[in-house]
Amino acid sequence: MKKHALRRHTGFHNVLLDGFIVLCLLLVVLLSIYPLYYVLIASLTHASVLNVRPIYLLPGELTLANYQIIFDTLNLFNPLMISLARTVLGVLVTVLCTSMVGYVLSHRDLKGARFWVPFFVFTMYFNAGIIPTFLLVDGLGLTNSFWVYILPSVVSVYEMILVKAYIQNIPASMEESAKIDGANEVQIFFRLMLPLMLPILATIAIFIGVTQWNAWYDTYLYNYNSLHLWTLQMHLKDMLDQASSIRVTSTLDALKMSNRQATPLTLRLSITVVTTVPIILIYPFFQRYFISGIMLGAVKE
Amino acid sequence: MKVANAHKARLLALVLTGIGLISLFLPGIRLSNIRRGQEQSSVQISLFSLARGQVALPTDAYTSLFDYAKQEVPGVTITEDSLRLSDASALPGRILFAACALPLMGAMLHLLLDKKRRTGLPIALLLLSAFVTVSFVFAYINIAMIATNVRQFQLRPAYSFYIFLLSVILSLVLVALTDRTVYRQRYLFGMLMPFAVWLFVFAYFPMFGWVLAFKNYGPSDSIFLLPFLSPLYKNFADFISSPDFLLVIRNTLTLNLLFLGLLTPLAVLLALMLAETRSARFRKMVQTVSYLPHFISWVVVASLVQTFFSMDGGIVNTLLANLGLSDRPLGFLQESRYFPALITGVQLWKSVGWESIIYLAAISSVNPDLYEAAMIDGASRLQQIAYVTLPAILPIVGIIIIMNTGWILSGFDPYFLIGSSTNRDWSIVLDTYTFQMGVGKLRYGYATAVGMFKTLLGLGLLVIANRVARKFSGIELLR
Numbered sequence: 001m002k003k004h005a006l007r008r009h010t011g012f013h014n015v016l017l018d019g020f021i022v023l024c025l026l027l028v029v030l031l032s033i034y035p036l037y038y039v040l041i042a043s044l045t046h047a048s049v050l051n052v053r054p055i056y057l058l059p060g061e062l063t064l065a066n067y068q069i070i071f072d073t074l075n076l077f078n079p080l081m082i083s084l085a086r087t088v089l090g091v092l093v094t095v096l097c098t099s100m101v102g103y104v105l106s107h108r109d110l111k112g113a114r115f116w117v118p119f120f121v122f123t124m125y126f127n128a129g130i131i132p133t134f135l136l137v138d139g140l141g142l143t144n145s146f147w148v149y150i151l152p153s154v155v156s157v158y159e160m161i162l163v164k165a166y167i168q169n170i171p172a173s174m175e176e177s178a179k180i181d182g183a184n185e186v187q188i189f190f191r192l193m194l195p196l197m198l199p200i201l202a203t204i205a206i207f208i209g210v211t212q213w214n215a216w217y218d219t220y221l222y223n224y225n226s227l228h229l230w231t232l233q234m235h236l237k238d239m240l241d242q243a244s245s246i247r248v249t250s251t252l253d254a255l256k257m258s259n260r261q262a263t264p265l266t267l268r269l270s271i272t273v274v275t276t277v278p279i280i281l282i283y284p285f286f287q288r289y290f291i292s293g294i295m296l297g298a299v300k301e
Numbered sequence: 302m303k304v305a306n307a308h309k310a311r312l313l314a315l316v317l318t319g320i321g322l323i324s325l326f327l328p329g330i331r332l333s334n335i336r337r338g339q340e341q342s343s344v345q346i347s348l349f350s351l352a353r354g355q356v357a358l359p360t361d362a363y364t365s366l367f368d369y370a371k372q373e374v375p376g377v378t379i380t381e382d383s384l385r386l387s388d389a390s391a392l393p394g395r396i397l398f399a400a401c402a403l404p405l406m407g408a409m410l411h412l413l414l415d416k417k418r419r420t421g422l423p424i425a426l427l428l429l430s431a432f433v434t435v436s437f438v439f440a441y442i443n444i445a446m447i448a449t450n451v452r453q454f455q456l457r458p459a460y461s462f463y464i465f466l467l468s469v470i471l472s473l474v475l476v477a478l479t480d481r482t483v484y485r486q487r488y489l490f491g492m493l494m495p496f497a498v499w500l501f502v503f504a505y506f507p508m509f510g511w512v513l514a515f516k517n518y519g520p521s522d523s524i525f526l527l528p529f530l531s532p533l534y535k536n537f538a539d540f541i542s543s544p545d546f547l548l549v550i551r552n553t554l555t556l557n558l559l560f561l562g563l564l565t566p567l568a569v570l571l572a573l574m575l576a577e578t579r580s581a582r583f584r585k586m587v588q589t590v591s592y593l594p595h596f597i598s599w600v601v602v603a604s605l606v607q608t609f610f611s612m613d614g615g616i617v618n619t620l621l622a623n624l625g626l627s628d629r630p631l632g633f634l635q636e637s638r639y640f641p642a643l644i645t646g647v648q649l650w651k652s653v654g655w656e657s658i659i660y661l662a663a664i665s666s667v668n669p670d671l672y673e674a675a676m677i678d679g680a681s682r683l684q685q686i687a688y689v690t691l692p693a694i695l696p697i698v699g700i701i702i703i704m705n706t707g708w709i710l711s712g713f714d715p716y717f718l719i720g721s722s723t724n725r726d727w728s729i730v731l732d733t734y735t736f737q738m739g740v741g742k743l744r745y746g747y748a749t750a751v752g753m754f755k756t757l758l759g760l761g762l763l764v765i766a767n768r769v770a771r772k773f774s775g776i777e778l779l780r
Contacts, residue, residue, distance in 0.1 A: 013681065014682060017682060017683070021574045021577055021578060022583070024574055025575070025578065025583070028587060028590075028654070029586070029587055029590045029591070031650065032590045032591050032593060032594055033590055033593070035605045035608075035609065035650075036593075036597075038608070038616065039604075039605060050614070054614075054616060054619040054620075056616070097496060101493065101496050104489045104492050105493075107489060110489060111482040111483050111490075116497070119497070119500070120500060123500060123505075125707075125759075125760060125763055126756060126760055127504065127507075128504075128507035128510055128511065129510075129749055129755075129756060130735060130736060130739055130740070131510065131513060131739045131745045131752065132507035132508065132509070132510025132511065132513065133510075135507070136502075136503070136507045136510070151503075152503055155499065155500065185486070186492065214596075214599070216598065217713075217714070221740070233600045233601075237600045237718070239604075240600070240603055240607060240718065265608070268607075271604075275598070275600070275601055276597060276598075276601050279596050279597065280593070283596065284589075287592075290592075
């Protein structure tokens, strides 16, 4: 950046400015991280403590009881598996299909390219609305089915544009020489382009994976009556509602009989943590990819 | 494709189109009598033809449906209304038949006569005829379903319908392949077409559902049969004249303007501060942490909000009480007056860090010579920011502000998950209102109308934003 320039700045004003900036940034860090940290320590605190005195920095009475309860009594193993399944399968399918479409549309000489690209991009800004979409999904028999998590998002248009832009930056001579060697476009895509695209594939895999993991709306709208297809996010969403906490309360009554203490709050907190932890765990690994990804998108925009 | 092969392909396409045309006169609808999940008997009826052994008009296929129904279930009551309906359906049936048969003939003729291998027109005609026929078959099934109105009958497309579809698709492929460019790019098209069809089904096809906006559709009605409202725009008029209209528009615009209006300045400020940080490691750390909220789901965020701001045991209320700032818990989540600040704060928390990435990148691409020159002129750091950095990133800031205004009517997750019935005065926005009306109150037609209103208005805004951005910077957003 402008390192050598900054180095020459000394003097009281500059130190003051630096100090002010560091303070502000520390505040940003605190604001960003504290809510998540608080949920973590509160979920590790025994329910009886949380009712008596507030905690701010450290867990009250360290316990894993809340987690035991959500996995034993609320049976959170199945939703965890559903969430994982839709994320893994969704990423595989969507990355492959999206990059395939991106590869095809990266050809500027494609017959009807002036039609195909807007045909895809238009859908980013325009949708039919919830009722017509619901009727379609229902008509296709996708309600109360796992496939509603995968099929409607087979191609992700925004990510497709990223891939297309990335391929257009790869020298066209590579594809041409492969063609001269007698390869057709399918072979070129799988053998030549996919390996070359790995950085952008990693980027879009992150975006798609996070979207899949975080999705709740499709479960809520299409799979509400199929409890066995509920994801973690859906269970958490359900616990946010007043009405459904009645069901949780009955679970809690059953718990009281067996002398284990929990409140709707501690249950919700531990589910929140379980839902967030996978994202935070893989976050350091994918960090370096998404910045290059968003930059690419920004450059094209 | 070689000329001889192209000729063969065209001939084959012609034959296939002929088969498709003929198949329309074969039984295309299958009516089954289902009892306890078992098919007792069934009859197959052609759409356009020789029902009851005589050359007849399209109506007769329909009449024979009733004959079969009467015969199978003696007690079935066919009302005069449904008979009149069948009569009425005959006329559009014939018109539609002509509409789909003629293009097919046209496509065939064109292929025979055209020596220049132009493929656009035949493809368009084939697509049109396929589309008209498919929609006609489904409309017909729908009409018959309602008219017979006996639960145990099941109407489905039968084999000749699939023959029709298959022959049309195959001849489409063949006709397309006679085009030189398409043939050269056949592998590319092979990879593209499945997804083009997928996109059409999932994104474009539901737009036909917009017809619901002009009807009073409920969960068990037939989309096609339901009469149009009078006046046609009744749902729209109802929405605009309802007391909710002004409320919803006010909330949508105010809350989005509040959020977007604060988002850009704060993100620019964060980017500036990050750029001015001397320690690269500290900068990296702040960046990492401030992007994190972007990846947290809205459900989790709503749960965090509930944990922090609830009335019983929420940490904010506890803190306020402990500091002696309030003597009773405040209903941050319940009372409308807190909602705008709450929702804006939460959205900013989630987005400011992420939004700053792009500005930081813009700052880092400013020419370093400019800073050197400014320093030689004696500019302080603040002056450098004001006179070098800010003007340099202004175009990007402008584009993003313009781009954001295109989304000013949108926003579902935060409002739906954090808003509640008690703060509806401020938490109801266009998207959540559509959801409430459609899914909550099952007013499908009305909700479709509201959704359509929003989509069209939003698209208009986007187009305007795009125009302004192009004028402003020469960069186009809608690619």
